[in-house]
Amino acid sequence: MSLQNELNRLFSMVSQGKSKKALAQAKAAIRRYGQHPALFHISALAQCAAGKQREAIxxxxxxxxxxxxxxxxxxxxxxxxxxxxxxxxxxxxxxRASAALPDDPAIAKLTALAKFSERQLDAASEAATHFLQLQPDDVQGYLLRADIFEAGNRLKEAAEDVMHAIAKVPNDPELWIRLSMLNAERGEHDAALQTAEQAVSIAPDYPRAIMQQANLLLGAGFRSEAIQGYRRALTLNPGEPETIDQLAKLQTTEENAGLEPSVASLFKSAKGRNRAILGFALTAIAEQKGDNAAAQSYLSAANREMAKLTPYSRKSEQTVNDKIMGRYADVKPSEQSENHKGPCPIFILGLPRSGTTLIETILGNHPDISPLGERDSCDLLYPVIDGNLVFDKTATDEFVRRDQAELSEEAKGSRFYTDKMPENHRMIGFLKTAYPDCRIIHVKRDPRDTALSMWRARFADGALAYTYDFSDMAHRFNLYAEMMQMWQRLYPDEIHVVHYEDVVSDPVSVSKRLADLCDVTWLDAMAHPETSANTVRTLTAYQLRQPVHSRSVGKWPGKEDLLKPFLDGLDPKLWPELAAV
Structure with missing residues (x-):
């Protein structure tokens, strides 16, 4: 048999799934024909087909x-x-392959994937665009470029690429769900709901489509409709943890009594992420019944699982803080660019669960202010920080251009818009340089109540990893306090502090102060955030539909033992208000 015939036979074996036999015979062929590159290539392909990628290298x-x-x-x-x-x-x-085959689609796609993995987003989008020029009908190519654009906070372009994919595969509900999520992230809430409804109309029994629609309905304040959606999704996909968790938080005690036995049974055998989510659901059910011991047991188990799944890196977070503080140690507040054109941003800063969503909802009840939730502007700044790049006028103008390009159409027509991304507390120097006319509102809350609220919450996968361990919380709280001390020193008259406790005890007075700060006429609706018709996309979506109350103030007394690792880890120099405790 000739070598070429042998190669053809071995390739056929690999394609037929006979990887083990192909590998053995390829080795025999090497002994027979010598070290031919195609035989090593076939050996590698056979190893890959057998799931042994590392051995194939x-x-x-x-x-x-x-x-x-x-x-x-x-x-x-x-x-x-x-x-x-x-x-x-x-x-x-x-x-060598790229130089020899500059228009090879596979090489262009592999380059895009490699650059994306390395977070070289501009190079990745360029390679993905080249691939799509070569393969304009490739749906996966559009979705790859959408992933790249989304990672770079180019959400409008990401949505456009998903729409290109939909034009080619209009009946794929996953594509409509993806577009709905991007629309929601951009603050285009009506469009998000419409595209979710399209996904449901295409696949009325598809649980993920129903879940997306229900999530949006809940954020828009349609609680009963959202509950109906979650129940239908659970009927179609029994035991799905995310759906169970939503229902446990929304249903009455009587309704949850029927849910609890099945959830408890699932929890016993669940592992990892599913066990964590079910643990949070059981915590909500136990708290609703007043069974605090069971609630604490479930909550501890859930947080342990989440801490394992999303480890917190103290070293990397300290490094980010050090880079920013080193950059701004000697910067004068007067070193700012000219005012930009367009709506004025209101940055609402504070630790998660400190009341930032409440402040945004108060402001969002004014027609001149568009509440945009947690925007990803900070993602545009991390490359500047990581690379220690200059943030001069050219860089500032480019940041503003890209940041403003992602505003919703409603926000572009407003006088103000809000951004309550927690990470923005690190970015105040950059934000004041880019937007010297911006308003900065720093929301503060008793750190003990904040920590407890974080401990009871489950955030989006991978986000806020420090919230699942009290000692990690203390570390991150210290970084936050240290950073805010620096900004307060640099911008003493431009960071406006609002205390959560004051907001819930006297929403009228606080909302009037906020109206004055933003130079808008105070409206009675601002003192009644529960009347908001705006969409809320955070954990507090269902809580904000209730009148303002102070039930979440002073929750920490009696939980000192639980909080001990947190309290022991707080730096008293950064938290002087706790010195007398």
């Missing part, structure tokens, strides 16, 4: 060493490296 390397211009081997090797999280090597592996 030496064979790919041998094939390319024997024939550096073996471009199919280079592409296959690059694919494996991306799957193994070793994207940094891909560009060098593909260098």
């Amino acid at each position: 030496p064979n790919f390397q041998k094939a390319l060493k024997l024939d550096p211009d073996f471009h199919d081997a280079a592409k296959a090797y690059a694919t494996v490296l991306i799957k193994l999280g070793q994207a940094k090597q891909v560009v060098s592996v593909l260098r």
Whole structure:
């Protein structure tokens, strides 16, 4: 048998799933025909087909060493490296192939994936655009570029790419769900609900579509309709933890009595993320019944699971703080750019669960202010921080251009818009440089109540990893307090402090102060955030539909033992208000 016939036979075996046999016979062929690059390539492909990607790497390397211009081997090797999280090597592996085949779609896509994995977003979007020029009907190509745009906070462009994909596959509910999520993230809430409804109309029995619609209905204040959606989703997908958790928080005690036995049964055998979510659901049910011991047991178990799933890196968070504080140590507040054109941002800062959503809802009840929730402007600034890049007028203008491009159409027509992203407390220097006319509202709350509220909450996967461990909370609280002390020193007259306790005890007075700060006429509706028709996309969505109350003030007494790791970890120099406790 000729070598070419042998190669054809071995390739056929791999394509038929006979990977083990193909690998054995490829080794025999190497002994028979010598070290031919195609035989090492086939050996590597067989190992990959058998799920042994790491073991395939030496064979790919041998094939390319024997024939550096073996471009199919280079592409296959690059694919494996991306799957193994070793994207940094891909560009060098593909260098010769890229030069020889500049318009090869596979190379363009692999380059986009590699650059994306390395967070080189501009290069990734450029490579993805090249791929789509070569393959304009490739749905996955549009979705890849949408992922890249979303990671770079280019949400409008991400949504446009998803719409391109929908134009080619209009009956895929997942595409409509993706578009709905992007619309919601952009603050286009009507469009988000409409696209979620389209997903449901395409697939009326698809639980994910129903869940997305229910989430949006809840955020818009349609509680009963949201509950109906969650119940239908649970009927179609029994035991789904996210749906159970939402229902546990929304249903009455009597309704949850029927839910609890099945949830408790699922919790016993669940692991990882599912166990954590079910634990939070059971916590809500137990608290509703007044069974505090059971609630604390479930909550501790849920937080332990979340802490394992989302470890908090003290070192990396300290590094970010140090870089920012080092940059601004000697900056004078007067070093600012000219006022930008367009609506004026109101940055609402504070720790999560400190009352920032309440403040935003108060302001959002004024027709001149568009509440946009937690925007991702800070994502545009982290490359500047990580690379210690200059933030001069050119960089500032580009930041403002990209940031403003993501505003909803409603916000573009408003005098003001709000941004309550928690990370913005780190970015005040950058934000004041970019938007010297912006308003900054710093919401403060008793740190003990804040910590307890965080402990009881489950945030989006991967977000706020420090909230699942009290000692990690103390570390992050200290970083926050240290940063805010610096900004308060640099901008003493431009950071306006509002205490949560004052808001809930006297919403009229506080809302009048906020109206004065923003130079808008005070309206009675601002003292009644529960009347808001705006969409809320945070954990407090269902709480804000209630009149303002002070039931969440002073929850910490009696829980000193639980809070001990947190209180012991707080730096008394940064938290002098606790010194007498």
